[in-house]
Amino acid sequence: MNPSSLPDVQSERPDYPLYIDRVGIKNVKRRIIIEAPKGRLHFDAVIDVYVDLPASRRGIHMSRNIEAFIEAVDAARLMTLPTVEKILDTVCNILLRKHDYASRAEVIAKTTYFYEEDFLGHPTNEAADVEIKVGKTREGDVTYTVKVSLLGMTVCPCAQETYRSIEKASPNPPPSHAQRAKLSIAVTTKGVFVRLERLIDAARKSFSSPTVSILKRYDEYRLVKYAFQHPRFVEDVARAALINLYKVLKGNVPEDSMVEVEVESYESIHPHNAYAHAKMTFGQLVNEIEEALKEKT
Numbered sequence: 001m002n003p004s005s006l007p008d009v010q011s012e013r014p015d016y017p018l019y020i021d022r023v024g025i026k027n028v029k030r031r032i033i034i035e036a037p038k039g040r041l042h043f044d045a046v047i048d049v050y051v052d053l054p055a056s057r058r059g060i061h062m063s064r065n066i067e068a069f070i071e072a073v074d075a076a077r078l079m080t081l082p083t084v085e086k087i088l089d090t091v092c093n094i095l096l097r098k099h100d101y102a103s104r105a106e107v108i109a110k111t112t113y114f115y116e117e118d119f120l121g122h123p124t125n126e127a128a129d130v131e132i133k134v135g136k137t138r139e140g141d142v143t144y145t146v147k148v149s150l151l152g153m154t155v156c157p158c159a160q161e162t163y164r165s166i167e168k169a170s171p172n173p174p175p176s177h178a179q180r181a182k183l184s185i186a187v188t189t190k191g192v193f194v195r196l197e198r199l200i201d202a203a204r205k206s207f208s209s210p211t212v213s214i215l216k217r218y219d220e221y222r223l224v225k226y227a228f229q230h231p232r233f234v235e236d237v238a239r240a241a242l243i244n245l246y247k248v249l250k251g252n253v254p255e256d257s258m259v260e261v262e263v264e265s266y267e268s269i270h271p272h273n274a275y276a277h278a279k280m281t282f283g284q285l286v287n288e289i290e291e292a293l294k295e296k297t
Contacts, residue, residue, distance in 0.1 A: 010059035017055040022106065024050035025065050032073065032109075034082050043084065045111040051095050051102035060099060068094035069107075084109060084132055085144060085193045092136035106135040113148070115200050119210050120219045126150070126212070128200050131186075147186035148199045152207025153223075154181045154265055157231035173228040180211060181234060181265040185241055187249065187282075188258040194249065202244035208232045234265045238276040246289050255283030 025048070032043040049065040072090040088107045095105035109132045114125045133145040160176035167174070183203050187194045204210050209227035212219075232240065241261045249259075259282055265274040280288075 206240040
């Protein structure tokens with residue numbers, strides 16, 4: 001049988017002609033290989049691929065989304081220095097070509113990125129969860145979202161000060177409760193891609209101290225001492241992340257870019273978690289920080 005003679009059910013008119021802004025497939029596992037300046041990088045990624053669907057169509061052709069990603073990975077081999085965002089941008093272009101009824105395409109890639117943590121002078125490779133989203137319209141408008149999530153250590157300043165007050169002659173710094181916290185930073189920009197290394201750098205400096213996979217006894221002493229000398233609430237971590245974002249992004253992204261910070265602290269002496277969240281345009285962030293700096297001078 002000739003495949004072209006088969007009925008195209010997807011192109012039928014739906015019973016309820018309503019617009020759907022995102023239709024596609026989720027959790028496609030693929031390996032992306034990039035020839036970067038520092039050598040070949042391998043990313044085992046989980047990919048979500050979507051297009052929008054006009055009200056006049058019953059469905060999309062799902063297999064074309066897989067085809068688009070395979071074509072984009074093949075095309076990346078011809079690029080001089082392919083990057084993840086270029087590959088995802090290419091996927092969007094191919095999606096729009098294969099789905100001529102769609103006005104917008106979106107691709108989301110989730111992977112693990114290993115960064116170098118050298119807080120103690122002995123570099124270790126630590127893991128950050130990374131999510132990169134590329135959205136593109138048929139007119140060529142492109143939006144990038146880069147999100148990184150990593151763990152760090154926090155020390156409670158309230159318990160520390162309470163101990164100091166009650167004990168009077170307490171050691172310096174006083175004891176407190178400490179816990180791991182997870183910090184996520186996301187930046188959404190139009191037409192400008194933010195390097196995830198910048199976001200990781202902003203995040204890792206926001207805690208009382210970083211978490212490190214391998215610690216010898218003396219290094220453990222140094223890290224714990226540093227953390228207890230820099231106690232931070234979950235709110236402090238969120239604000240530190242915003243200030244660090246200001247430092248690494250100032251002059252590099254448009255003011256209408258969106259920044260988002262989310263912190264969850266896995267409390268050690270409570271059965272619940274502490275949480276903080278902030279979201280604003282980068283222009284608003286710049287104004288708030290620079291006004292605060294004026295007040296301090």
